[in-house]
Amino acid sequence: MKKFILSTETRVIPIEDIIITNEDMPFPVLPEEMVESLKESIVDYGLVYNPVVIPVSQKEGVKYYLIDGRSRIHALIKLGCREIPCTVIDALPEERKALSYIVEYYRRHVPEDERKKGERQLKEALESARVGVREKLRSLLNRQGVPKG
Numbered sequence: 001m002k003k004f005i006l007s008t009e010t011r012v013i014p015i016e017d018i019i020i021t022n023e024d025m026p027f028p029v030l031p032e033e034m035v036e037s038l039k040e041s042i043v044d045y046g047l048v049y050n051p052v053v054i055p056v057s058q059k060e061g062v063k064y065y066l067i068d069g070r071s072r073i074h075a076l077i078k079l080g081c082r083e084i085p086c087t088v089i090d091a092l093p094e095e096r097k098a099l100s101y102i103v104e105y106y107r108r109h110v111p112e113d114e115r116k117k118g119e120r121q122l123k124e125a126l127e128s129a130r131v132g133v134r135e136k137l138r139s140l141l142n143r144q145g146v147p148k149g
Helices: 032-045 070-078 093-107 112-143
Strands: 008-014 052-058 061-068 083-089
Touching: 032 070, 052 093, 061 070, 061 083, 061 093, 093 112
Parallel strands: 052 083
Antiparallel strands: 008 083, 052 061
């Protein structure tokens, strides 16, 4: 299996610059009472684990795809935070879905059939990311006039 070697750094990011795509997340949003409990925990103990994001350049500047920490962000918003410390990983935006599955399925205790389903989805997401990267690279090389092969 492919090994992810990612460089990371911690950055404080405005909430409006974080892109949360629920369709990329393998598990549903936590119930409101659990978010409230998480909010209380953050007040009592602080933010133990930063949300994880991937930077992506857009016309209006750099934005960040959320990989992990959706419930923490919801709790921090409820606490009135406008900026959030995040772990920024150096990965391609095309890898975000695969990384979300890696984090969720290997962090949580899930039944065997759900884990296998998640692993299949992870493999599909990784292959989709590879194909997307190959296509972008071919397009870039073509635009630069590099001959095929």
